[in-house]
Amino acid sequence: MGASVFFYVTYVLCLCLGLLCVLCVICWSSRWRGGFSWDGSALQFNWHPVLMVSGLVVLYGIAVVVYRVPFTWKQRKHTWKLVHAGLMLLSLLLSVLGLCAVFDFHRSFHIPNLYSLHSWVGICTVVMFAFQWVLGLAGFLFPYPPLWIRSALKPVHIWIGKAVLILSLTSCISGINEKLFLTLNGITGEPYNSLPVEAKFANSLGILIVAFGLMVFGILSKNKWRRPETDNESVHLLLNEEGV
Secondary structure: OOHHHHHHHHHHHHHHHHHHHHHHHHHHHHHOOOOOOOOOOHHHHOHHHHHHHHHHHHHHHHHHOHHHOHHHOOOOHHHHHHHHHHHHHHHHHHHHHHHHHHHHHHHHHOOOOOOOHHHHHHHHHHHHHHHHHHHHHHHHHOOOOOHHHHHHHHHHHHHHHHHHHHHHHHHHHHHHHHHHHHHHOOOOOOOHHHOOHHHHHHHHHHHHHHHHHHHHHHHHHOHHHOOOOOHHHHHOHHHOOOOO
16 A cells, blocks of 8 residues: 555544544533523533533644645645645634633633633643644744744744643543532432443544544654645745644
């Protein structure tokens, strides 16, 4: 099996896992948590996991591997920088909207904000993500920053990008676990330790999120799947920042 064929098999599997994550979190929120609304009720909270999994995990993961897709290598890199930045911006906006959903829900029910480890990790992830996006915009898309700045920013950009993905996986998994503890151990809920159907389904969602993250990191770990340098990019070596 050729390298490009193996890549596309891995890439399609990654996309399928991402789609499954989105469908499962929507199903969980609809089937067991009652659906969606934006009125400050518990149904508004259900937007939080959907937007976070869709934006902070799945869309973010797709965006970080966009430079690795072989058919993009013969096209202008600047075009794919814009695609990468656009996907990242959409991911960030969905994440911020997901935070708005949970903060508004907390305010309606007089629940304190940012009291759990999950919330601390989650807010740090989104803040780091926002910083990363602004840094990438200023360093790699704004015209003509000094070459030494781009060269110095490249490893920082890559490191922060991977860190955000790790933190997003961590915050989503801990969030699923926290939600199950709070709802299934309530007065009307089935105990979490009895492992009702909802718990099995949500735990499976967590496994899918982990699998998606591992697939993304697997794609990033293959040096032969990095975008090759073109003749034009060789002239501007210091401008050749790889996406993560």
